[in-house]
Amino acid sequence: MSFEYTPPKYAQLIAELERRIESGEYPPGSPLPSEHQLMAEFGMARPTVVKALGVLRDHGWIVTHQGKGRFVRGRPAIASTQQVRTGRELLDRKEVQVSSRLLTTGPAEAPNRIASYLGITPKSSVVLRKTLVTRDDEASEVSSTWVPADVAEGTALADSADLKQGVRRYVEAAAGVELDHIIEHVTARNPTPEERDLLDVKASAALLAVYAVACDATGKPWIVVETVLPGDRHELEDAYPIR
Amino acid sequence: MSFEYTPPKYAQLIAELERRIESGEYPPGSPLPSEHQLMAEFGMARPTVVKALGVLRDHGWIVTHQGKGRFVRGRPAIASTQQVRTGRELLDRKEVQVSSRLLTTGPAEAPNRIASYLGITPKSSVVLRKTLVTRDDEASEVSSTWVPADVAEGTALADSADLKQGVRRYVEAAAGVELDHIIEHVTARNPTPEERDLLDVKASAALLAVYAVACDATGKPWIVVETVLPGDRHELEDAYPIR
DNA sequence: TCGGTTAGCTTGACTGACCAAGCTGCCTCT
DNA sequence: AGAGGCAGCTTGGTCAGTCAAGCTAACCGA
Structure with missing residues (x-):
């Protein structure tokens, strides 16, 4: 045959x-x-x-x-124009494959903005994972992932080891959902003191802040990834039809 | 019948x-x-x-x-999530319908970045239209439109009267093309001295700079619209499927 | 009890046929 | 010569039927 x-x-x-x-x-x-x-x-x-x-x-x-x-x-x-969307890349990025340094990992309280995106009350329990990504031996971006505590429970998300798969896989497996789409919010702001040190920029520097909210088919949010990029080193690109 | x-x-x-x-x-x-x-x-x-x-x-x-x-x-x-893409809104915006003040209009030399987007050599002749848009009696954004001089010739784009239709219509009519898609570039930067005065922000403020490049079906660029927004007053949103 | 076979469900791909609707140019009739 | 109509092209929509492939559960024999 x-x-x-x-x-x-x-x-x-x-x-x-x-x-x-x-x-x-x-x-x-x-x-x-x-x-x-x-x-x-x-x-x-x-x-x-x-x-x-x-x-x-x-x-x-x-x-x-x-x-x-x-x-x-x-x-x-x-x-x-090969579409490499920032948000999706963040969700599927494997920490073991990019040169990154784990800064924080474990339980935390959800800040206002993150809680709003996740549809939970501020200061709810979440799991936070913060990493510093370097490119060409230069600090490139600070990336923070927030997942509701009840979802992250029992997964490797709170561990202090580099993730072998993208965050998306862990959440999909743990919660038994299929993540369907991403809503991106982009804004500009000055660095926090911590970001200023990590990224080696001036306090007056302009940073791009990208918030990627991963939702299932019904629109329910599951993950928020915040990425902070120095504006003078980064540019986001996106293409879409006019109609 | x-x-x-x-x-x-x-x-x-x-x-x-x-x-x-x-x-x-x-x-x-x-x-x-x-x-x-x-x-x-x-x-x-x-x-x-x-x-x-x-x-x-x-x-x-x-x-x-x-x-x-x-x-x-x-x-x-x-x-x-009704998609209102920034770039398309800029291309179809009618100046007579938004509270805007015309700052500059007429021939100019293309800056490096704009020339690069338009696929022309730097300092080529272009027509520039710069407006200050206010919302709720507050300066909101500075919007600049660049069109190659040979395209803008004979249109109302170089006039100092508010446009009755979106920029897109003028270019499509003048050049006889159908604009097909938009490529957006987003970055963050500090204001120029002019922008600082117009937007009433500090020199250290973080601004969102959005460049929308309108192309025809073959990918040839025709228009570039730059919009500069204070990061603390604006946020861009975008949704797309994960697959 | 366990394991493999099979019947019957589902969707996927494809065929040849038919009629309707929109466009274009020719051809006839005036 | 001009106007009208018609023939022949195009795509749009629909039908009844065939075969293939994937899934599930019931069945039956070891």
Whole structure:
């Protein structure tokens, strides 16, 4: 018997058309072959061709005009700017893989801002993990993770050893939830005395403060990660469609 | 004859299932009726039912497990947190509708950072429009718009009258392009002397600087809008899925 | 009791066919 | 020559049916 995997026909058509668009064979603005032409060339039934073309339209590769045809828009520029979102990177970062120094770990009281993001009352019990991340032998950012105490209980989150997996995995496993989306809050502020020493910046320096709130599909928050970055060394980038 | 519009069957099924999920009739985690049950209840063929369910899956309402069924995730939380992206708001903002004061308008040389974003050589000719926006009688932000001189030529962008439409419209009309997506860069810095006076902040204040670069579908940049906000009065928010 | 087989459920992929609706250019009739 | 209509292209939506693949539970034999 054979374990070869052949992708579905419609997926093969998608891949082939994306290739032709990227190679310039179908330049932006030009019409795609009609459904019947594609049926003949690839030996597929119309619903199969239509399904592939629908995916390409949803992904922004082409536009369709009923009665006229389908036209190339080009490779979706937004997909090519490899999206590395700050918040997600923080949640999945493994401490053992980045050069970081563990500063604080264990129970704490939730500050106002964090409690607000977590939907709990201020000064509730939480577990705090604070690390200093260095890049190229230079202090780069201070990262703090807050998780409600009842969630963190029994996990390695309160241990003083570097985490082997991202925070997200621990919480998903402990609470039995699937984290679904992240809400990011970004603001600017001056450093606290502690941050001033750790990051080796002046008291008047402008810092970027990023708060990433990880929520499940119902919108319930589970984790807050705060990252503080010196503005003169860091820049956040984000791309999104206008429509 | 009749001009009544009846939505396609699959769209009706989508709307009905979304309604049932929102009303709690199909709570999160519960299984949806199987394809055959939906076929029977709504009198549709299977491909029609499957098409509707595929859209719901793509939009994040449900998850599907081959062999087990389809399960409710709930109203996509990410869609309900009404996304008001800073960059898009800046591009479509009508100066006549916000309380703003025009500071500078006319030809200028492109600073390094702006030239880099626009993909032109530094000190190239651009048209600059700088405004001070006030909210609740308090200086709120300084917003600067840069457009290459050859694009802005002949438009109202260089005039000293408030724009009646968003910058985006003027550029799309003048250049005959359709702007497709925005790339945002966010950083933190201290104010320039001019910004210090305008925003009435201390020289050591931490400001959020947001650069929104508007590009067409091919990725070519057309407009850069810089907005400078005092960090203690502003916070940017952004939501996105984890996967 | 345990373990493997199987029947019956689910979704995934695909086919060939049909009709409707929108667009374009030709062709005929005036 | 001009106006109208029609033919032939395009995409949009729907149907009844087939086969494959994944999951579950009941069943049956060792």
